[in-house]
Amino acid sequence: xxxxxxSVGSAQRIKNVASLVKSRGKNIIVLSAMSGTTNTLVEISDxxxxxxxxxxxxxxxxxxxxxxxxxxxxxxxxxxxxKATEAVHEHIxxxxxxxxxxxxxxxxxxxxxxxxxxxTALMYMYMREIGVNASMLPALDFMxxxxxxxxDVEYIQSHLQALLDENTEADLYITQGFxxxxxxxxxxxxxxxxxxxSASLIGAAVKAEEIEIWTDIDGMHNNDPRYVEGTSPxxxxxxxxxxxxAYFGAKILHPTCVLPAKLxxxxxxxxxxxxxxAPGTLIFNTAATRSIKAVAAKDNITAIKIKSGRMxxxxxxxxxxxxxxxxxxxxxxxxxxxxxxxxxxIDSERNLDAIVDDLKKFGTVTVDKDxxxxxxxxxxxxxxxxxxxxxVNALKDIPVRMISYGGSNYNISLLVRKSDKxxxxxxxxxxxxxx
Ligand code: ADP
Ligand code: ASP
Ligand code: MG
Numbered sequence: 001x002x003x004x005x006x007s008v009g010s011a012q013r014i015k016n017v018a019s020l021v022k023s024r025g026k027n028i029i030v031l032s033a034m035s036g037t038t039n040t041l042v043e044i045s046d047x048x049x050x051x052x053x054x055x056x057x058x059x060x061x062x063x064x065x066x067x068x069x070x071x072x073x074x075x076x077x078x079x080x081x082x083k084a085t086e087a088v089h090e091h092i093x094x095x096x097x098x099x100x101x102x103x104x105x106x107x108x109x110x111x112x113x114x115x116x117x118x119x120t121a122l123m124y125m126y127m128r129e130i131g132v133n134a135s136m137l138p139a140l141d142f143m144x145x146x147x148x149x150x151x152d153v154e155y156i157q158s159h160l161q162a163l164l165d166e167n168t169e170a171d172l173y174i175t176q177g178f179x180x181x182x183x184x185x186x187x188x189x190x191x192x193x194x195x196x197x198s199a200s201l202i203g204a205a206v207k208a209e210e211i212e213i214w215t216d217i218d219g220m221h222n223n224d225p226r227y228v229e230g231t232s233p234x235x236x237x238x239x240x241x242x243x244x245x246a247y248f249g250a251k252i253l254h255p256t257c258v259l260p261a262k263l264x265x266x267x268x269x270x271x272x273x274x275x276x277x278a279p280g281t282l283i284f285n286t287a288a289t290r291s292i293k294a295v296a297a298k299d300n301i302t303a304i305k306i307k308s309g310r311m312x313x314x315x316x317x318x319x320x321x322x323x324x325x326x327x328x329x330x331x332x333x334x335x336x337x338x339x340x341x342x343x344x345x346i347d348s349e350r351n352l353d354a355i356v357d358d359l360k361k362f363g364t365v366t367v368d369k370d371x372x373x374x375x376x377x378x379x380x381x382x383x384x385x386x387x388x389x390x391x392v393n394a395l396k397d398i399p400v401r402m403i404s405y406g407g408s409n410y411n412i413s414l415l416v417r418k419s420d421k422x423x424x425x426x427x428x429x430x431x432x433x434x435x
Contacts, residue, residue, distance in 0.1 A: 001027050002177060002199030005035035006216040007273035008119050011073035014126055017214075020276055021172060022132050028202055030177045031123060032195040033115025034070070037063070038178075041112050044095060048103040048111075056098070064092045067118065074122065080129040087121040110187050113140075116176035116195070124174050135170035137163050143180035143198060145188060151197075151260075152183070157205040164206070175202070196254035200268070204260035211261055211268045213253065218272040219281030220245060220252055222294040223429045227422045230435045234294055235279060238287040241294075241377050242268070244411045248375030249298040258283065292378035292387060295428045297421050300347055301333065301371040303401055304356065307341035308363030317362065318342065324358045333373060334404045334413050343402050345373065345415060368401060370418040376428065381409040388412060394431035398424050 001024070003017050008031055021029050033041075040063050047056035067088045075081045091114040098107060120136065127134035142159035146152040164173070177195025182188040190197045196213055203211035217225065219233035220242065237245070239262040246253040252270060261268045261283070271280040287293075306321055308314065321342060325332055328351035332344045341363065346352070352367070359365045376391050388405055391412050402415035416424050429435040 001212045002030040002195055004215045005032045007214050009035035011070045014123055018126055026172055028173045030175055030199040031119045032177050034119050037115040041115055045108040045111050048098050051101055053099055060095055074126055075129055080125050084125050088118055091118050112189055113179040113187050116179050120174050120176050133171040135167040135173050137173050137175040139176040139179050140181055145180055145182050147183045151201050160205050193254040196257035200257045200260040203266050204264045208266055211266055212271055214271050214273045218275055218278035219270045222433050223425055227425050228429050234281055236287045237283045239285055240410045242283040244377045245294055245296045248373055249296040289379040290384055292432050294377050296375050298373040301345045301373050302349055303343055303345050303368040303371050305343040305366045306359050306363045320362055324355055328355050334402055336402050336404055371415050372418050372421040374414045374424050376412045377410055394427045395424055
């Protein structure tokens with residue numbers, strides 16, 4: 001059972017989660033940092049990178065007083081108030097200790113890890129105070145990535161199992177999401193939002209019956225509730241559909257989270273901590289067919305077009321183009337081709353100039369920035385008639401830069417301007433879901 005930042009975002013929410021999990025038996029509880037904490041730790045790191053120690057100090061003090069307030073409200077006994085204060089103090093003091101002129105990415109990872117360490121410490125102690133025999137599984141003792149920064153599945157499995165075997169008496173287990181060690185034993189993390197990934201890796205490692213992602217909304221909605229009113233939860237999604245939605249911007253789920261569950265055939269359920277009785281969304285290898293399920297949008301996309309007059313005769317043209325992206329370690333999201341050229345999209349501008357420079361060897365290059373991929377997901381197997389028409393028709397008044405369909409049975413992607421995103425999402429909800 002994984003609980004996100006909002007779900008553990010205050011003393012009251014921590015109490016709610018404790019009462020929810022304690023009635024559910026011997027589960028592994030994966031926690032994110034309290035909401036806002038990771039952002040604050042990023043902010044502190046930014047000050048430290050810039051050598052602004054005063055800025056860092058002020059932000060650290062504000063973080064500390066926030067946690068003091070939580071402790072005051074959460075615990076009822078002086079014993080646990082003192083224990084929790086000591087634990088939080090230790091983490092805050094560790095961060096305060098960065099007062100040297102040089103601050104590295106390794107230091108930042110150490111700082112970020114403290115968010116999950118604090119939330120789990122608070123939950124663990126609260127459980128103890130209310131008489132639950134909780135056992136802590138330190139993520140840094142089992143969650144590990146290999147030299148390719150991929151999860152070291154065997155290491156995770158064996159080390160987690162060893163920890164569980166040491167504590168068979170426990171009522172339940174608590175661990176940190178997001179944080180891990182890399183292949184060299186240094187503290188690292190699974191990237192922002194990565195607690196979902198932790199939960200899924202843990203579920204896979206212990207061959208769980210189910211992986212539950214508890215958050216602040218009742219499941220995957222059919223459109224992004226931050227931009228569209230009146231969206232509704234989707235009751236079932238295929239693994240592939242959920243993966244497409246997560247990858248193309250549905251923030252509720254981290255994109256990498258689906259794979260471990262899919263490989264091990266473990267259902268993933270998205271549930272709402274604020275409304276535990278709501279059915280949420282079940283993600284598994286079966287789901288309703290012949291329907292469009294949901295829409296998502298991925299921001300910060302750049303489109304690159306390479307036009308080559310000789311493409312028809314030039315076999316190997318695409319390989320050369322793709323090799324350039326590979327050299328610059330930049331993944332491509334969308335691809336469309338014509339006889340004379342190819343358009344692709346990327347979601348990072350980090351190597352854009354170098355990529356464009358290299359592409360110019362093969363043709364005329366045009367770049368469109370500030371674009372958004374709108375992704376429509378469902379059972380879009382090609383023999384199903386009419387779905388593409390409905391999608392394109394819904395967006396008939398919006399300029400569309402690229403359309404991609406047929407790459408999988410589950411999605412149609414359209415590239416539009418960032419300024420048209422909200423309008424496009426709303427039009428799709430209205431046309432596809434009558435909302
Ligand atoms: P947590 O902190 O629990 O990991 P997140 O903030 O990462 O929670 O994800 C939940 C949020 O995702 C929701 O509050 C909602 O605003 C956003 N969201 C974006 N797209 C969707 C969608 N299609 N369905 C549900 N929530 C979505
Ligand atoms: N705390 C981390 C973040 O804010 C990880 C997570 O919440 O999933 O990104
Ligand atoms: Mg999240």
